[in-house]
Amino acid sequence: MQSILLFLYRIRVFLIFVFLETIAVYLIVSNNSQQGSVFFNSSNRLSGNILNTQNNIIEYFSLSSVNKSLVEKNAELLSELENYRQRNESNFIEIDSSFVTGFQFKGAKVINNSINLSQNFITLNKGSKDGIKEGMGVFNEEGVVGRIKGVTANYSSVISLLHIELLVSSKIVSNEVFGSTKWDGRDPKFAKLLYVPRHVVVKEGDQVVTSGYNAIFPEGIPIGTIVEVKPGLETNYLDITIELATDFTRLSYVYLVENEQTEEINLLNQSKESVDE
C-alpha cells in the first residue's frame, strides 16, 4: 500500500497535468454544442464590461463609415416605405392574416468579433433584459451575420456565419434553387453553397439570399454572390463558392430578427415527425 502511495506521489506532477488537461478537454467538448451555457465566454458580466469599454473607445475610429452605411440603409427603407403608404385616391384592401410575417426586429452593437479562427463568435451589447433570445437571427445592412448562441442579462454571444458548423438555409435568386450556406474555414470573404444538385444550371454572378425555410431569417436577406461553380469531386452536388455580402472585418451595428411563429412552425414539424413514425 505504501509503495503505491509513494509511486503516486512520485508521479504527482503528471497526475495533476492529466487532471488539468481533462478539465480543459471537458470544457472544449461541452462548449461544442451550438447552444449552451454562456458562463465561460465573452458574454459574461466581467469580460462583457471590459470588452464594452474597449469598444466604446475604438468605436470613434469607425464612426464615419458606420454613419454612411446607416444613411444608405435609411434611404433604402424610406423608398420601400413609400410603396406601402396608403394613398387617398385609391381603394384600400385589408391584407389577409396569412400574409402577416410575424418578424420582430431589434438593433444591437458588436463589442467583440473574431474572423481568423475556424470557430468565430461575436459578442453583442444587449441581452435578455432587452428581449434577446437564443436562436434569433443576426444580420446587418449588408447581409447575414449569424445566429444567437447564448444570452446573459446584459450581453449575448452570436455564432458567426464564419463558424464551420453553422448552416444557413439559402436559395439562388435567379432559379429559386435551395441549398445551405456553410463556411469552410479558409477565407473570411468566401463561403460554400452546399446541396445544390449537379443538374441545376448555376451562373457566376447569381445572388444568394436566405430562403426563409428554417424560420430564423425572413426570406430574402442577402448572403452573397456566386463567384465559382465546379462539379463536386465525389458527390452528386455542385461545388459552389460564394463571396459573402457581409464584410466581417468591420462589423459595428447589427439587427436581430425574431420569428414569432417559430414555436408554431416547430410544433407543426414535430407533429409531422410523429406521423412518420
Next chain:
Amino acid sequence: MSSNRIFLLVGGFVFYLVVQVVLLKNMVLFGTSFCFLYVFFILLLPIEMKTIPIMLIAFAMGIGIDIFYDTIGIHTASLVALAFLRNTWLNTLTPTGGYDENLTPSLLNLGLGWYVSYSLPLILIHHGLFFFIESLGTNLFLPVVQKIIGSAIFAFLMSIIVQLLFYRRRRGI
C-alpha cells in the same frame, strides 16, 4: 518567496492578460499570424519554480484568455501542456555549471542562442496544439501550418522586443 516576488508575479499575470485581450487580440497579421504574447509569462517565470505551481498558473491564465477569445478550453489545454514540458526542457538545456539562483530564463540573462533553443520549440508545441485543436472538424492542413509558423515567428519577435524594453538583467519583470 518574498512579498515583492509575489507582487511581481500577480502584477505580471494581470498585465500580460490585459495586454493580450485588449491590445493584441485584434492584431492579426495577414489573417494568419496571431500574437499570443501571454505564452511568455509562463516561459519567463523563474527557473527554480516547481512544475505544479506553473501548471496551476497556466491553467488560470488559459481560462482567462479563453473567456475573451470564445475558445473555451483550447488555450487552457495547450498552455498547461507547455507548462508541463517547460521544466523538463529547462533541465535538458542546463549550461555547463548550472543556472544561477533566482534567474529568469530570458534573452538578456542567457543569450540569444540559448533563448532561441529554449523558447522556439516550446512556442511551436503550444501553437501547434492550439491550432490543431481549434481546426478539428475541418480538413484544412496548409492554412493551419501557415498559422502555426506565422504566429510562432510573430510571437517570438514580439517577445524579444518586450524583453529588451521591459525586463532587466538578472531580475524578473
